[in-house]
Amino acid sequence: MSTPLVTVSRVQKVFRRGSEEVRVLSDLDLTIRDGEFVALMGPSGSGKSTLLNILAGLDRPSSGTVEIAGERIDSLSRRALAQWRARHVGFVFQFYNLLPVLSAERNVELPLLLTSLSRSERRRHVATALEIVGLSHRAKHTPRTLSGGEQQRVGIARAIVTDPTLILADEPTGDLDRKSGDGILDLLQALNREHNKAIVMVTHDPHAAERASRRLHMVDGQLSSEMAA
Numbered sequence: 001m002s003t004p005l006v007t008v009s010r011v012q013k014v015f016r017r018g019s020e021e022v023r024v025l026s027d028l029d030l031t032i033r034d035g036e037f038v039a040l041m042g043p044s045g046s047g048k049s050t051l052l053n054i055l056a057g058l059d060r061p062s063s064g065t066v067e068i069a070g071e072r073i074d075s076l077s078r079r080a081l082a083q084w085r086a087r088h089v090g091f092v093f094q095f096y097n098l099l100p101v102l103s104a105e106r107n108v109e110l111p112l113l114l115t116s117l118s119r120s121e122r123r124r125h126v127a128t129a130l131e132i133v134g135l136s137h138r139a140k141h142t143p144r145t146l147s148g149g150e151q152q153r154v155g156i157a158r159a160i161v162t163d164p165t166l167i168l169a170d171e172p173t174g175d176l177d178r179k180s181g182d183g184i185l186d187l188l189q190a191l192n193r194e195h196n197k198a199i200v201m202v203t204h205d206p207h208a209a210e211r212a213s214r215r216l217h218m219v220d221g222q223l224s225s226e227m228a229a
Contacts, residue, residue, distance in 0.1 A: 005198050006032035011064030013050055024050045026221040037192040037199045039209035042218035048202045055200060056168050057085040069165045086114045090159030092169035096151045098143045105139040108157045129157040133187060149180030156187060169201040173208050185211045
């Protein structure tokens with residue numbers, strides 16, 4: 001059995017609205033193994049996106065521990081956490097989050113600007129990422145000249161260009177038609193199976209969740225059930 005990549009132990013997340021406390025995650029435990037493709041499902045407000053943000057190091061738990069690739073990220077300083085995130089996390093957004101004035105290749109290059117790679121090394125990484133997602137021929141195109149599916153492929157190329165430990169996808173097919181969405185799911189499966197990338201995908205779509213190797217369900221800030229694909 002593969003080694004644990006992610007270990008979440010007794011994590012709670014509480015938001016405060018004035019004098020009121022809103023508990024979003026409650027004593028949550030989760031283990032994700034290296035090379036797993038996990039779909040995270042549940043109703044709106046169940047805590048899925050909060051958990052994803054905690055795994056990405058974009059938010060901190062109110063209590064509990066989060067260990068990823070052998071490092072306790074819940075105890076890192078803000079600066080150390082940003083450096084960790086740049087090395088280990090690739091994020092895929094529902095609405096792509098591409099800069100409209102930049103070409104596909106320049107959008108993909110953005111995470112590499114936080115590294116010490118030379119310009120020629122960055123170009124090689126970008127070319128490889130665009131080739132993996134099948135968009136080498138569209139490298140010079142800006143987002144407005146690309147279809148929704150192509151824009152999401154650029155978003156995935158940007159997520160993998162740093163060779164991250166973990167890919168986190170928040171409703172990656174939510175803004176796409178079924179055909180384009182299936183293409184994105186095919187790509188995520190290929191990244192998981194052929195490149196052994198661990199993926200956590202938040203989705204409301206059972207059709208998308210079927211592509212994962214494991215499906216987790218969140219209700220009221222807790223994982224209520226688990227189904228193997």
